[in-house]
Amino acid sequence: MKFGQMATGIPLRSGAVRRGPRMTVETALWILVAVVALVLRLVNLDAAPLAAHEAREAMLAWRAATGQGMPEAGYTPFLFVANALSFALCGAGDALARLWPVLLGSAFVLTPLLFRYRVGRVGVLMAGLYLAISPTAIFASRQLDGAVVAACGGAVFFGGGLRFIETGNRTWLLLGAVGLALAVTSSPSVYGMMLALGLAWLGFAWGWPIGRVQWLWRRVQPHVRCMAGVFLLAVLAFATGLGWNLGGVGVVADLLASWLSCFGMTSLLPLAILVVYEPLALLAGLIGLVGFIWKKRRFGLLLGLWVCVALPLLVTAPPQTPVGVVWVILPLALLGGVAVEAVAQSRQALRRWRSEWVYAFVVLALWVYLYLRFARYGFHGEPLDLIVGILAFVSPFFLLTLAAIIFALLSGGDRKMIGEIIGGAKGALRGAVLGTGVALLATTFSIGWGCAHVRPADPRELLVHRPTAVEVRDLVQTLRDLSWRETTFPTTLRFTYEAPYDSVLAWYLRGFGSAQRVDDLQELEPWEWGGVVVTLNREWALDLSEEGELVGRDFALSRSWDVHNLACALEWPPCDGAVEWLILRTPAFTAQKTDAWFALEPEVEKWAVIWRYSRDSQAEETSHSH
Numbered sequence: 193m194k195f196g197q198m199a200t201g202i203p204l205r206s207g208a209v210r211r212g213p214r215m216t217v218e219t220a221l222w223i224l225v226a227v228v229a230l231v232l233r234l235v236n237l238d239a240a241p242l243a244a245h246e247a248r249e250a251m252l253a254w255r256a257a258t259g260q261g262m263p264e265a266g267y268t269p270f271l272f273v274a275n276a277l278s279f280a281l282c283g284a285g286d287a288l289a290r291l292w293p294v295l296l297g298s299a300f301v302l303t304p305l306l307f308r309y310r311v312g313r314v315g316v317l318m319a320g321l322y323l324a325i326s327p328t329a330i331f332a333s334r335q336l337d338g339a340v341v342a343a344c345g346g347a348v349f350f351g352g353g354l355r356f357i358e359t360g361n362r363t364w365l366l367l368g369a370v371g372l373a374l375a376v377t378s379s380p381s382v383y384g385m386m387l388a389l390g391l392a393w394l395g396f397a398w399g400w401p402i403g404r405v406q407w408l409w410r411r412v413q414p415h416v417r418c419m420a421g422v423f424l425l426a427v428l429a430f431a432t433g434l435g436w437n438l439g440g441v442g443v444v445a446d447l448l449a450s451w452l453s454c455f456g457m458t459s460l461l462p463l464a465i466l467v468v469y470e471p472l473a474l475l476a477g478l479i480g481l482v483g484f485i486w487k488k489r490r491f492g493l494l495l496g497l498w499v500c501v502a503l504p505l506l507v508t509a510p511p512q513t514p515v516g517v518v519w520v521i522l523p524l525a526l527l528g529g530v531a532v533e534a535v536a537q538s539r540q541a542l543r544r545w546r547s548e549w550v551y552a553f554v555v556l557a558l559w560v561y562l563y564l565r566f567a568r569y570g571f572h573g574e575p576l577d578l579i580v581g582i583l584a585f586v587s588p589f590f591l592l593t594l595a596a597i598i599f600a601l602l603s604g605g606d607r608k609m610i611g612e613i614i615g616g617a618k619g620a621l622r623g624a625v626l627g628t629g630v631a632l633l634a635t636t637f638s639i640g641w642g643c644a645h646v647r648p649a650d651p652r653e654l655l656v657h658r659p660t661a662v663e664v665r666d667l668v669q670t671l672r673d674l675s676w677r678e679t680t681f682p683t684t685l686r687f688t689y690e691a692p693y694d695s696v697l698a699w700y701l702r703g704f705g706s707a708q709r710v711d712d713l714q715e716l717e718p719w720e721w722g723g724v725v726v727t728l729n730r731e732w733a734l735d736l737s738e739e740g741e742l743v744g745r746d747f748a749l750s751r752s753w754d755v756h757n758l759a760c761a762l763e764w765p766p767c768d769g770a771v772e773w774l775i776l777r778t779p780a781f782t783a784q785k786t787d788a789w790f791a792l793e794p795e796v797e798k799w800a801v802i803w804r805y806s807r808d809s810q811a812e813e814t815s816h817s818h
Contacts, residue, residue, distance in 0.1 A: 197602075208347065213535035218317070222302070226298065229297075229301040229324035230294075232330055232505070237294065238286035241662060241700070242289065243696075244750070245658065246289065246698055246700075247700075248267070248698040249268060250284070251693070252267050252272060252426065252693075253275035253279055254279050256437070256698075256811055257276045257279040262437060268443075269377045269444055270338065270341060270374065271336065271341070272440070273431070276437075278291060278494065284367075284748070289336050293333050293340050294333050296333075296340060296341045297340040298327065300333075300344040301320050301643025303351060304319040304526060305320070306348070306352065309358055311530055313533075314536040316526075316529055319526050322525045322529075323474065323525050325636055326636065327469040327640035328469050331655045332655075334648070338378035338379035339378075339381050339519075340517050341374065341380040342375040342381055343518045344371070344374030345371040345372060346372070346385045346386065346389075347519075348373040350389060351368070352365060352371060353368050354363065365412075366419060369422040370726055374429065374430060377427060377445070382445075382452075384516075385502075386503065392497035392501050395501075400622075416640065447602040448627040454509045455509045456508070456509075459508060459510040462520075462790070463507060464542070464755070470703040471527060471653070474524065475528075476531050477525075477528050479528070479625070480495075480527035481495070481527050483531055492527065498523045502520050506520070513657045549623065552740075554624040554625030554627070554629060556627040556813075557632055560631070561584050565577050570771040608723070634667070651752055653777055656753075659748075660749065660758065663798075664696060664747065667802065671724070671726075683706075684705060685706060686722040687704070687707050687708075688720075689709055689710075689725070690710055691712075693709065697728075698749075708722075724804050726803070730799045731748055732801070742804065743804055745799050745801065746763075748796045748798075749800040750795040750797045751795060751797075752794065755794075
């Protein structure tokens with residue numbers, strides 16, 4: 193084809209300008225979804241201090257970037273290499289340490305595009321929107337944890353394989369190999385994801401005719417070696433940083449061993465996370481699965497099998513951190529997208545039944561009223577609020593059933609009238625689903641915002657794993673103030689702190705150049721400690737002379753909370769503490785503090801204390817001494 197001709201072979205007119213592809217509404221909406229996902233994950237990224245497992249990952253990368261030694265084991269290869277590069281180029285910080293999960297967590301939101309042909313344009317758009325506001329996906333993306341990176345890589349592997357089957361283009365297969373390499377170098381949870389997907393594929397293909405299996409194998413076989421080579425090269429690149437950290441290859445194998453060690457540690461926490469944080473995904477996924485079964489669409493059956501295998505697998509082999517369940521959100525979101533696609537295709541039927549929108553508005557208003565009633569009950573504990581709330585919950589279904597019975601009696605057996613009644617009942621049911629979906633969508637956004645931005649370090653959130661108390665920043669600021677007063681510089685104070693080299697304290701005190709870290713203060717003589725000592729023992733004290741003593745000020749380093757504490761709050765009556773936890777994650781601050789109230793309060797698990805040698809008795813009065 194000559195230059196100046198279009199792909200169809202028709203020559204362009206003289207002076208005509210070839211235009212690029214126009215911006216479509218669908219493309220604009222996807223850009224909006226990506227922006228929303230990025231903003232929700234980036235805003236106030238350092239709101240919570242790094243937790244213990246995050247501080248270890250960040251500290252190992254910072255030590256490697258500053259030439260203080262390479263780790264041997266116990267880290268995530270991809271995040272270690274990526275963070276070491278970031279710290280070497282831009283310095284270290286809480287937000288920068290979490291930047292890579294944010295970027296790949298935002299890319300995870302766009303992975304439904306790989307399933308556009310099988311789900312539909314509207315369906316995958318809704319799936320992407322849900323992943324953008326999913327509480328689990330948002331929180332996992334704001335943690336220095338490889339779970340969301342593995343979920344993104346696994347989604348690319350699955351989607352790339354399907355796109356190869358659809359198009360025969362080997363590029364999709366190679367992209368899937370790179371995605372799988374990213375996943376296996378990021379988190380042990382990828383093996384649960386791949387095992388569930390593999391078992392779902394086996395169950396799905398069990399009824400295939402042998403000819404179809406042979407056709408699929410002939411299509412894939414010529415590219416297996418190339419795919420395996422790309423996978424191995426990508427694993428080496430991600431794990432070693434292009435040869436910089438050769439020990440990362442062995443750590444990749446440790447991730448598999450870490451996942452295998454979780455078998456037998458039965459826990460219902462993953463299921464509780466899905467119920468508490470992802471009610472919309474569960475409901476929409478169930479509706480989508482029913483629709484797939486009704487229409488006998490094979491891709492929906494595959495997604496349904498994936499979820500059905502994943503749930504018991506998460507119970508019998510729970511992830512090491514709660515955010516490890518994030519990959520389950522992908523098949524649930526795709527199933528929900530199918531339900532939305534079905535509604536979008538039947539929009540003409542929705543126009544015929546305009547009463548659906550009225551019923552949807554009524555159901556939405558009842559959900560708002562229900563929420564306010566339960567919130568009032570959680571605060572005041574009055575049983576009347578709970579009873580009225582339950583009545584408000586069941587009233588839509590009661591009214592729907594009553595209306596169907598009345599119209600059936602009035603019809604006198606007229607088949608045409610009965611058909612209209614059944615059609616009206618279906619329309620009312622669709623309206624109820626629509627109103628409930630809008631209410632759950634708002635609830636999902638509220639839960640995600642509260643968990644990620646309002647209470648990111650609250651141990652009462654099921655997604656939070658061994659959080660660091662925000663008071664650790666007060667400890668750092670106190671040491672900076674002491675340094676200003678004694679040395680006229682913020683980080684030159686000479687002091688000794690007792691902590692492991694990869695601990696939270698080591699991470700937050702790394703900027704004090706004159707500080708020395710020890711595993712045990714007994715390693716040094718008292719005169720080598722300096723004027724200030726930071727310990728993890730509130731009862732530690734030493735009389736240095738008769739004229740002065742060590743004066744300490746304590747800071748909460750971490751707080752703990754056990755989900756089994758809810759058993760106390762679930763006793764009937766009144767269960768108000770459990771309702772308050774479910775709505776706001778905080779117990780009711782009533783004048784009468786019951787056992788349930790104390791059970792729902794987090795307890796300080798670890799303390800950090802700044803000890804300072806003082807000869808002035810007035811200093812003792814102005815500080816919190818022990």
